[in-house]
Amino acid sequence: MNAQEINFDTNLNVVAQRESSxxxxxxxxxxxxxxxxxxxxxxxxxTPDGLTLEAQAAIASFALALTWWVTEPIPTYATSLLLMGLxxxxxxxxxxxxxxxxxxxxxxxxxxxxxxxxxxxxxxxxKRFALWIGLxxxxxxxxxxxxxxxxxxxxxxxxxxxxxxxxxxxxxMLVISSIYGSTSGNGNNFGVNLFMQNLQGISIFSSGFITxxxxxxxxxxxxxxxxxxxVYYSDxxxxxxxxxxxxxxxxxxxxxxxxxxxxxxxxxxxxxxxxDVMRKMLNEMGGFTVAEGKSAGVFLFVLFLWxxxxxxxxxxxxxxxxxxxxxxxxxxxxxxxIGLLKWNDxxxxxxxxxxxxxxxSGGLALFDSGAxxxxxxxxxxxxxxxxxxxxxxxxxxxxxxxxxxxxxxxSKTMRSIVMIPIIIAIAQQFGFxxxxxxxxxxxxxxxxxxxxxxxxxxxxxxxxxxxxxxDNLKYGLTVATIGVVVMVIAxxxxxxxxxxxx
Amino acid sequence: xxLLIMIKTLFGLTIFTSLLLAQQIDVLEQTVSISxxxxxxxxxxxxxxxxxxxxxxxIPAGYENMEITSVSLDDIDITNxxxxxxxxxxxxxxxxxxxxxxxxxxxxxxxxxxxxxNWNEAGPEEFKTYNWEVNYTNTLPAHIGRCDMTVILPxxxxxxxxxxxxxxxxxxQPKPPYTFAxxxxxxxxxxxxxxxxxxxxVGIEFAFKNEQKPNVLIWVGILLSILYLYYFKHLxxxxxxxxxxxxxxxxxxx
Numbered sequence: 001m002n003a004q005e006i007n008f009d010t011n012l013n014v015v016a017q018r019e020s021s022x023x024x025x026x027x028x029x030x031x032x033x034x035x036x037x038x039x040x041x042x043x044x045x046x047t048p049d050g051l052t053l054e055a056q057a058a059i060a061s062f063a064l065a066l067t068w069w070v071t072e073p074i075p076t077y078a079t080s081l082l083l084m085g086l087x088x089x090x091x092x093x094x095x096x097x098x099x100x101x102x103x104x105x106x107x108x109x110x111x112x113x114x115x116x117x118x119x120x121x122x123x124x125x126x127k128r129f130a131l132w133i134g135l136x137x138x139x140x141x142x143x144x145x146x147x148x149x150x151x152x153x154x155x156x157x158x159x160x161x162x163x164x165x166x167x168x169x170x171x172x173m174l175v176i177s178s179i180y181g182s183t184s185g186n187g188n189n190f191g192v193n194l195f196m197q198n199l200q201g202i203s204i205f206s207s208g209f210i211t212x213x214x215x216x217x218x219x220x221x222x223x224x225x226x227x228x229x230x231v232y233y234s235d236x237x238x239x240x241x242x243x244x245x246x247x248x249x250x251x252x253x254x255x256x257x258x259x260x261x262x263x264x265x266x267x268x269x270x271x272x273x274x275x276d277v278m279r280k281m282l283n284e285m286g287g288f289t290v291a292e293g294k295s296a297g298v299f300l301f302v303l304f305l306w307x308x309x310x311x312x313x314x315x316x317x318x319x320x321x322x323x324x325x326x327x328x329x330x331x332x333x334x335x336x337x338i339g340l341l342k343w344n345d346x347x348x349x350x351x352x353x354x355x356x357x358x359x360x361s362g363g364l365a366l367f368d369s370g371a372x373x374x375x376x377x378x379x380x381x382x383x384x385x386x387x388x389x390x391x392x393x394x395x396x397x398x399x400x401x402x403x404x405x406x407x408x409x410x411s412k413t414m415r416s417i418v419m420i421p422i423i424i425a426i427a428q429q430f431g432f433x434x435x436x437x438x439x440x441x442x443x444x445x446x447x448x449x450x451x452x453x454x455x456x457x458x459x460x461x462x463x464x465x466x467x468x469x470x471d472n473l474k475y476g477l478t479v480a481t482i483g484v485v486v487m488v489i490a491x492x493x494x495x496x497x498x499x500x501x502x
Numbered sequence: 503x504x505l506l507i508m509i510k511t512l513f514g515l516t517i518f519t520s521l522l523l524a525q526q527i528d529v530l531e532q533t534v535s536i537s538x539x540x541x542x543x544x545x546x547x548x549x550x551x552x553x554x555x556x557x558x559x560x561i562p563a564g565y566e567n568m569e570i571t572s573v574s575l576d577d578i579d580i581t582n583x584x585x586x587x588x589x590x591x592x593x594x595x596x597x598x599x600x601x602x603x604x605x606x607x608x609x610x611x612x613x614x615x616x617x618x619x620n621w622n623e624a625g626p627e628e629f630k631t632y633n634w635e636v637n638y639t640n641t642l643p644a645h646i647g648r649c650d651m652t653v654i655l656p657x658x659x660x661x662x663x664x665x666x667x668x669x670x671x672x673x674x675q676p677k678p679p680y681t682f683a684x685x686x687x688x689x690x691x692x693x694x695x696x697x698x699x700x701x702x703x704v705g706i707e708f709a710f711k712n713e714q715k716p717n718v719l720i721w722v723g724i725l726l727s728i729l730y731l732y733y734f735k736h737l738x739x740x741x742x743x744x745x746x747x748x749x750x751x752x753x754x755x756x
Contacts, residue, residue, distance in 0.1 A: 032730045050682045
């Protein structure tokens with residue numbers, strides 16, 4: 001066993017360096033001209049009917065960036081910067097809007113969340129929890145991976161903010177992956193599985209509860225307004241929660257066994273001295289320190305504000321948004337004497353922030369220019385949903401489309417706003433119950449699991465350098481496809497039993 | 503004297519209002535086809551219901567400086583019976599009939615405005631875009647059942663961005679109130695208001711630009727690709743001295 005010291009420092013601000021495989025090098029080599037070809041074709045082709053020139057430029061720029069993010073001929077953050085430039089040069093979005101993305105709530109929330117996460121590391125609370133969970137469940141890689149999935153399932157109904165869930169578990173995951181010999185830039189398949197399964201758990205379990213994400217609430221509102229049927233919390237939970245558990249169980253089994261097999265020696269902790277040393281380390285930490293107490297207090301305070309946002313207006317007369325709640329916590333941790341961090345202790349991966357800003361500017365440009373709406377409409381037209389099709393054909397097409405649509409449309413809420421009314425209209429046009437198509441499609445909205453650019457938690461986890469974009473694509477597409485299969489089977493069985501499908 | 507003027511005005515208004523109440527515009531489709539020389543052909547297709555027998559009908563025109571090319575009532579030419587007048591500071595088409603009409607009728611009006619688009623006023627702005635807006639207001643105190651407006655750009659030009667519309671496009675709406683289409687080879691945008699009340703507006707504000715895109719981009723793309731493929735050829739050249747890793751799954755074999 002290749003034993004090593006546990007790394008309790010996160011070092012997220014350092015870009016992970018990792019040797020590329022021959023296949024990855026070939027992909028990089030081909031990816032560069034491929035991205036340019038996609039851009040030129042899409043930008044120079046005659047503007048399709050129903051599309052503006054701005055939308056065409058946004059689609060072409062995004063296609064180039066997406067190709068380069070996946071193939072990585074240049075670093076992902078450089079591609080993001082280039083995307084922001086392309087959008088501006090080719091007038092796919094205005095310069096002030098492109099540059100303004102860095103001031104969006106999503107970027108601020110990421111920055112503040114990373115600072116809060118740093119307090120868990122600095123105060124050693126993350127180390128304590130990681131050692132405890134490692135000793136309790138770490139005797140095999142499967143149990144520790146399973147423990148994290150159960151943890152995500154437990155957190156999902158209580159903390160709707162996916163970023164919050166990610167930030168809470170990230171420091172612990174980093175230490176656990178270090179215990180199993182997977183570090184940033186020198187990872188192994190345990191790290192890939194741990195990070196990918198948590199990424200999936202965070203997104204997929206959000207679909208188990210109507211309050212799991214704003215996009216679920218928006219979808220339910222559309223079903224009520226346009227389809228005239230109310231979707232209750234229990235309808236949603238009974239319908240989707242069992243599906244999420246089944247899919248995550250399959251992912252837990254499939255990943256380490258077939259997709260990213262964990263070598264036998266990596267299935268046990270790789271710490272010098274093994275569990276005895278870990279136990280000794282935990283004992284040496286003694287009781288809870290004041291710093292740990294403060295760190296936990298700040299975190300619980302922020303979590304409390306995040307979890308009780310709907311009551312704020314009644315309590316305070318105003319609502320404290322997720323960003324402002326995190327901001328209050330960060331103000332406390334930076335206070336002299338009573339605080340926990342100095343600026344240099346804050347571990348913020350700025351390269352990921354740049355990457356995020358580019359990804360969001362691309363996604364928002366697609367939406368703002370009408371390109372996203374046009375693409376959705378075109379795909380539905382292309383697959384022939386205007387023809388006389390049976391319910392199950394339409395169901396399968398819609399489930400598959402709504403599952404994979406996150407590859408191109410980054411915002412879940414925007415996808416909900418664009419897609420759900422179209423699906424309800426299709427259902428009404430064919431004479432089907434709107435719920436039978438719109439609700440299963442809405443169940444898949446939060447499954448943003450294929451690329452780091454798909455969602456905030458993905459970007460945060462990607463910053464740890466434990467998996468590549470191609471790892472994410474491979475695992476994510478596999479699980480998304482399993483999701484489609486399970487959703488289709490559920491359509492014939494479970495959803496029918498519940499009265500969702502006919 | 504003052505009293506006489508007041509009585510006359512009231513009498514005039516009463517007649518005008520009764521005339522409007524007797525006519526009902528069910529559908530009004532306006533098409534604004536802009537030419538590259540700045541002129542525009544405006545057509546109005548109107549479906550009108552007349553409850554009482556009327557010897558004249560009125561339709562909001564939207565513009566004063568237009569020349570009437572042709573007007574027909576149910577395919578009968580009435581160009582000579584049509585004029586544009588200013589009614590309460592708004593231009594209005596007035597059609598007088600030799601024989602009173604009643605029931606449902608279709609009126610087709612073709613007009614021309616020579617200086618519709620002022621290119622100097624419109625741009626060019628950043629990225630050689632031009633900005634313009636087209637509006638149509640219901641200036642008659644009676645509602646229009648449905649009002650559609652279609653703006654067709656000159657050949658070779660396309661909409662770059664819609665900067666405003668009436669009805670407005672609200673952020674949470676699934677679809678914008680306007681739709682794009684091609685009329686022949688020309689780009690067009692349509693917007694509608696149902697119903698359209700007195701003084702309500704239908705309008706579209708847009709940036710547009712020439713569809714022509716620089717072919718130099720192809721050469722820049724080819725050049726950049728060649729440079730990358732040359733300078734990064736080591737990515738695909740086999741180096742025997744260094745062990746090569748075939749897949750991601752072999753990362754731990756190092």
